[in-house]
Amino acid sequence: MRLQDKFLAVLILLIAAAVRLNAVTYGLAHVCLAVPEEYWQYNSSQSVSLYTWNIAPKDVLPNLPGRIPPTALVTDKTDPINRLVVRLIGCAMGLLTIVFLMRLGYALHARWWWIAGLLVGIAPWFVMSDRWTQQFDTAPLAIAIAALSLWKSGCLPSGWRQTLAVVIHTTATLSLLLIAPPLWWVVGIMLVLQPRSHWRLTLFILLTGIVLIPGLQTPELWLAAAQGWDGGVTAACILIGLLLALWWRPSTSILQTRIMFVLVFFMGSITLYMDSQLPQPNASQWDLIYWLQTRIPDDSIVRFDFATWPLAPIVACPMGADIHFQKQFLGVPFFDTSVFQDPYYFVSTDPKAVANMPYSSQIADQFWVGRGIDLANPVDIGFGDIIHLLNFELLTPTANQFDVVNIRIDYQFGSSITPDVLAYAGYIHLTAQGDPTTNWVNYTDPFIEESGNTGSRRVILNHHIRFALSPKIPAGSYDVRFGVYNIYSGERKGDEIILGTLLIN
């Protein structure tokens, strides 16, 4: 290899390493930043891959050592260092793939070997497959090794070197059955491409693999994996195409080389653009995210403006908080927005955008969340994390003795409803204006019990609290007070509020 070619190869590897290591630590610190490519690690139902090589269905012969039932590989408790190490290993394997590809391209006398290397180095399919831990992400490396050793076994004279090359080729090819079951068809093709039949060696490696690797002993889990697909498999298929192109057309014109270079450069730009779009929330944005995660009712529609739209998947946080809502983008002028439904929340950085909404909250000084639900007296008053009062109305502002007073409240349950909240109830007190110490009504409404049926963050509309006035209550103006308290300890949750003034004739 010429010196300038070596220099070029090293330069490509450096670029590839830099692209891969850029943002390699992304999302490790917070589960809500998990990238979709790594969601599979959180699933409790796993199928066969390199990462789950020792998987076995539940209840299958526990006396055989080393087998584990399908379980999540990563949880929010997993040490980020361990996950980072796996990602770095993935990056290293990606670099090895580039090395093998360029070596093969050079050996095939392809003039554009370096463009092929650069493509694998910076194209988004390969970078994402290497940087993120994907289920079948080692497939490109196995294919590169198999291809290189296949070429070597055809070039080398008979002897131990050729045998070694055949063994490496066969092992790398058959390893695809474990590390990328969707590529089972590639295994057959790669084995057929061998210059001479080595069926004994193939059979031995295959059967030994089945004996040693529990994942290959379980058809149900293997077939589930074989029906899957991910970025690693896509990258492997593109690599196969690239290898075929290197072999089929080693010579290209200068114009073709330039076009290819521009295309590769464009793909690298896409990779960098995708990296730049990875949301990196600051402290204020985290405040907004946490606020929304505690306040978005299930299955509601939430609209985001351009500035806050990248935060939507973090708010949803499928691997952590798992908030289910319909994300809606800000309607673009001149485009049909008739399909848009009124959102429950509209999240914006512009206070004017939410100015016309019935109620809006300001979060962390720079975000405004407008609430779309139209209520007569919209408020947002929290009582601990048990309920949030969204609206209250004193429907009978004047009354006589014996009369029933009717109050409407609309509220939302808090984000962490547990059996402990059953100890809490709402109360209504009636105190004369100017004499808050004398209470004429002590009414308790255990409406918080309903949270057991509805769950967290559910909005309850049009709840009425009715109580009768005592015949002894003197005429005058009274404050109707509302609060939440612990029925066992008497401890109040949050501050008491005055719902209105009741005039008693």
Next chain:
Amino acid sequence: MLIPCFLVLVFVISTQSSAQINFLDNFWYLNRARLIWQGTLPDLFVYALSYPVVVGALDLVVKDVILSAMITNTVLLWCALVGVYILGEWLFGRRRISWLAVVLMLFNAYLFDVLRLFWATLPFMTAVVWSVIACIYVIRRPTIGKALLLGAILALATYTRVEGTMYAIFIPIASAIVYRQRRDLRLALTIFFTAGLVFAVLCIPFALNFIYVNRNIDHEVSDAVTGIISLVNRTPIAWSIIWRRMTDTLTGMLSIWPMLAWIVVIAGVIWASPRIRTAQWICVALIGFNVFYTFVLAIWPGTVHIVFFIPFFALILAATLDQLLEMGRWSRYIAQLLCVLVMLPGVSHLGREVITLPVMAYRTSDLAVSGRALDEWLTQKGLEKTHIYTFCSSIPSFSRADFQLIYRLQFTTGWDTPKRLIPQIREEGALLMLCGNPIYFRDWHQLLEPNVPPSYHEIGRFENYVFYRVDGA
């Protein structure tokens, strides 16, 4: 001298504490062994018949059904080992392979677990080995006498386990090979019809009983003994269960021999020298056949139902190691090392058993003491000859009283239903014994809950064993 000494050792090991005798269906088979010789047979009496018949016959002499089963197992192991030796001689033509196969089989750790089973596992393994021997014997010396022997052994295998019927395929195979070797169609047909006729005639009671039970008593019998066929007949096909059966079959096989042994055997079969290649592939075919019918027919292809390939695996392993021993100095060292490593789990298992298990401990166990005391109590009450039905599975093996276990294998209905048994108990003037152990048969729950049903009258109790007479009401 080594093998007889080792067999004595194996016998000592198989006489373990009573807790380990209480294993899966052991007690039911031991109970059957005694009932058969008293003329009491379950509906599907042909199911796994031969082993309890032999154990029961020995029990008539020894007067200890557990000891009878241990002696039977030891003799059967001896027969299996002799069979493996003969197969090694006939298939591979080398005494060293035969001895090595015998030793490797003896030191198979799972075989010790098989010895603990007082049911048709070890007998069927022996029957399979001898069926193969009979088949080869007919091929080597095709006479009517040998064909008769082949048919009889195959019938015996069928009466040992239902899967034995599959080995009837040896009859056409032997006939075809005889014809191919000698070009004598008449001789081949004679072999075919003689062995086939003997097998068919001997299996007539088996077939008739099976059909009768399936039509009149238990419709699920055929499902329970035809494994995967019942799954394929479902709509939609129960693929998830079929995949699981496949996994269980494979992992079951892998758990019987160390992984190293498997790798050696795979290499040995693939790179077998021409001298032993045919024999190796015959053994592979026999293993494949074993796997096939276990996967297809077994109630569940668990480890315990797939052990019948142990002898053929040992032969392949022995032949492979023998091949390595002959290849050169380094290969010899490797072969010796492999031999040690393959036998190591078995040796360590054996060592642990010898150290930890008290010899003949079952005779001094709590259950044995209870059994003897119960016998005395029954004699005092004049009930020693009374037929007693019970769900208490463990005590009948330690007592000489006339117990009959109310029991089912995998069959959910048909066997020992209260609808059939209660009138029978009443007519016989027999007793029902309960002891508070869980009863897994749902149809009995209504009759036994609360614990003392109104139509049963307690006639006495000893320790936690309560005896009831069943009234007509």
